Amino acid sequence: MNKIKEIVKVLKKSKSVALFTHISPDSDALGSTFGLSLALKKLGKKVQIFIKEEFTEGQKILFEEDEANRGECNVNDFDLFICLDASAIERLGDYAYCFNDENNTLVLDHHVCNNYIAKYNYIESESSSCCEIVYKVITALKIKIDSDIATKLYAGLSTDTSSFINSNTNSNSFLVASKLCLAGAKIQIVNQAIYQSKSLKSVVFKKHLLNNFQIKGECAYIGVDLKTLQELNGVKNDCSGFSKMLANYKEINYSFSLIEQEPGSFSLSMRSKIGFNIRIIAEKLGGGGHICAAGATIKAKNIDEAINLVLSTITENKEEMKNATI
Ligand SMILES: [Mn+2]
Numbered sequence: 001m002n003k004i005k006e007i008v009k010v011l012k013k014s015k016s017v018a019l020f021t022h023i024s025p026d027s028d029a030l031g032s033t034f035g036l037s038l039a040l041k042k043l044g045k046k047v048q049i050f051i052k053e054e055f056t057e058g059q060k061i062l063f064e065e066d067e068a069n070r071g072e073c074n075v076n077d078f079d080l081f082i083c084l085d086a087s088a089i090e091r092l093g094d095y096a097y098c099f100n101d102e103n104n105t106l107v108l109d110h111h112v113c114n115n116y117i118a119k120y121n122y123i124e125s126e127s128s129s130c131c132e133i134v135y136k137v138i139t140a141l142k143i144k145i146d147s148d149i150a151t152k153l154y155a156g157l158s159t160d161t162s163s164f165i166n167s168n169t170n171s172n173s174f175l176v177a178s179k180l181c182l183a184g185a186k187i188q189i190v191n192q193a194i195y196q197s198k199s200l201k202s203v204v205f206k207k208h209l210l211n212n213f214q215i216k217g218e219c220a221y222i223g224v225d226l227k228t229l230q231e232l233n234g235v236k237n238d239c240s241g242f243s244k245m246l247a248n249y250k251e252i253n254y255s256f257s258l259i260e261q262e263p264g265s266f267s268l269s270m271r272s273k274i275g276f277n278i279r280i281i282a283e284k285l286g287g288g289g290h291i292c293a294a295g296a297t298i299k300a301k302n303i304d305e306a307i308n309l310v311l312s313t314i315t316e317n318k319e320e321m322k323n324a325t326i
Contacts, residue, residue: 239267
């Protein structure tokens, strides 16, 4: 791994920068990407963000969607390619081709499972969000953090700590949050955009989730097939949010949601309380993430087969999962 000094050098040397983040971007992915973009522009760099997916209603309040390019990235137009909050090359989706050996590439991330895909890598797994790392980088570059940058970085910090309750929350999360507030972060706008911007239309899907979730011992779970998802206008984020909510009940130690995104392809989102390392389960299923929040993409014939695959992986690895140190 590189030192922050080396990262600063690489950033200072660059003239035109392409920024990328993981597929299905959450507000930490967007916050770190947009925050760094604003900061680099202050240094006079040419910056372009590449994101293919549409932002959620809440994200559209905080991040300028029209500034993100959805098209191809012409690699000859840039001298530095930065990837934020993504732990593996597959997480870059259609833009993975930009991260080859020939290009000048840099990764800023906080996933412990990051597999160092770039020429320069700065990974800080003790950071609760990628936005904290970007804060550190911007500070090291001696760029003044204005209200706009502060708001974007705060959005990521708030998202990845679930408003300072996840097990990854630590003194640095509060310290950076405080510095961002002092720099003018609009925390009420962030809170409304992230936690209070759901449309009432989503209630139909939520009712379905509430009526159909299952409990097996200390585990709660929900599976949604493609047909149901389309009929109820459901979205993936509501399902992963539901998995998070299930882990809030005192009888439940870990939870998961499975959602069929394409025929035979299921998106798994897992959550747990402290003391239960569900990243181990996600990794066994080809995914990754954090100790208490992880995910994977699973191939199965139908939703029942996908659910059984997750449940049996949990059963087979229960001891290892419970030996989590945090
Ligand atoms: Mn993150």
